[in-house]
Amino acid sequence: MIEVDRLSRRFGSFRAVDDVSFAVGTGEIVGLLGPNGAGKTTTMRMLTTYLTPTSGRAVLAGHDVLDEPLEVRRKLGYLPESVPLYPEMRVREFLRFRARLKDVPRSSLRRAISEVVTRCRLEEVENRIIGQLSRGYRQRVGLAGALLHDPPILILDEPTSGLDPIQILEVRSLIRELGARHTILLSTHILPEVEAVCNRVIIIARGRIAVDGRLEDLRRESSIVVEAKGPADAIAPALQTVAGVDRVAVEGQDGPFVALRVQARDGRDLREAVGQKLVSNGWPLRRLDLSRSTLEEQFIQAVNREALADARQEAS
Ligand SMILES: Nc1ncnc2c1ncn2[C@@H]1O[C@H](COP(=O)(O)OP(=O)(O)OP(=O)(O)O)[C@@H](O)[C@H]1O
Numbered sequence: 001m002i003e004v005d006r007l008s009r010r011f012g013s014f015r016a017v018d019d020v021s022f023a024v025g026t027g028e029i030v031g032l033l034g035p036n037g038a039g040k041t042t043t044m045r046m047l048t049t050y051l052t053p054t055s056g057r058a059v060l061a062g063h064d065v066l067d068e069p070l071e072v073r074r075k076l077g078y079l080p081e082s083v084p085l086y087p088e089m090r091v092r093e094f095l096r097f098r099a100r101l102k103d104v105p106r107s108s109l110r111r112a113i114s115e116v117v118t119r120c121r122l123e124e125v126e127n128r129i130i131g132q133l134s135r136g137y138r139q140r141v142g143l144a145g146a147l148l149h150d151p152p153i154l155i156l157d158e159p160t161s162g163l164d165p166i167q168i169l170e171v172r173s174l175i176r177e178l179g180a181r182h183t184i185l186l187s188t189h190i191l192p193e194v195e196a197v198c199n200r201v202i203i204i205a206r207g208r209i210a211v212d213g214r215l216e217d218l219r220r221e222s223s224i225v226v227e228a229k230g231p232a233d234a235i236a237p238a239l240q241t242v243a244g245v246d247r248v249a250v251e252g253q254d255g256p257f258v259a260l261r262v263q264a265r266d267g268r269d270l271r272e273a274v275g276q277k278l279v280s281n282g283w284p285l286r287r288l289d290l291s292r293s294t295l296e297e298q299f300i301q302a303v304n305r306e307a308l309a310d311a312r313q314e315a316s
């Protein structure tokens, strides 16, 4: 439903989004998780046709964001980071205004509005002035506006930011309900949010995708922490050749010792194979531990890994 191929966006020489590729299938609820400044909003603004990519392609419901922006907009509902509501309008009035902008036919206007009012549980406030609503209700009005033309795709930028804990739970359950009828890409920097709402997570850091996987697979993920004496630029590629290894990252240097993290595929325990590889190459071993990492650890590791990669590049 959403296909993103090598999408990049620069601001001057700064790469806000750097060669990002992913796909979201029909019916998935995918969380774009990343720290502040990771590139979540920039990515979403390109997918929703509000920002032109520097390079790469994005296709939503079969329409390219550059070639057919109007078609793309028809297929999606977008809840931007700060929802541009009209504070002096009443809720129903605002929804009517939005529906007209979205070319909802006059004959189905009333029904479309009633439906989003029900779906977003706005019955109690539909005649109130938007500027006087609590933040949680304003967020729901924003969501209702995004849903008016019943689009197959929803792109929600930090849908629960600024809400109190009860409102957060309500909006999350609303999003889960919406997931039954829409394909959803949402952004957040809160891990529990992803765990509560999404089937899949894409971790983005420094404009790059660091992790992309189904939550149940990521929860099973394990890695091996290794400290060995030898040249990092020889050890890392050697370990990469061990069967079952997904990824090797250099995490630090302590005198002649290199610290590496070896990510295994399918939660396998590769300690023996990794140990053998090091010893057979004549690299003395100081540490070899298995760690089953929580999603939170993977998030932090991913962010650190990308930061390190940037630091390396700047130094070279
Ligand atoms: N119009 C712009 N001009 C210059 N730099 C920009 C512009 N828009 C975004 N950036 C930069 O691009 C980077 C990514 O910003 P973006 O808003 O996409 O991050 P984010 O992941 O949404 O962060 P947050 O969690 O804080 O919302 C940031 O360093 C930001 O300062």
Ligand SMILES: [Mg+2]
Pocket: 040, 041, 042, 081, 157
């Ligand atoms: Mg943002």
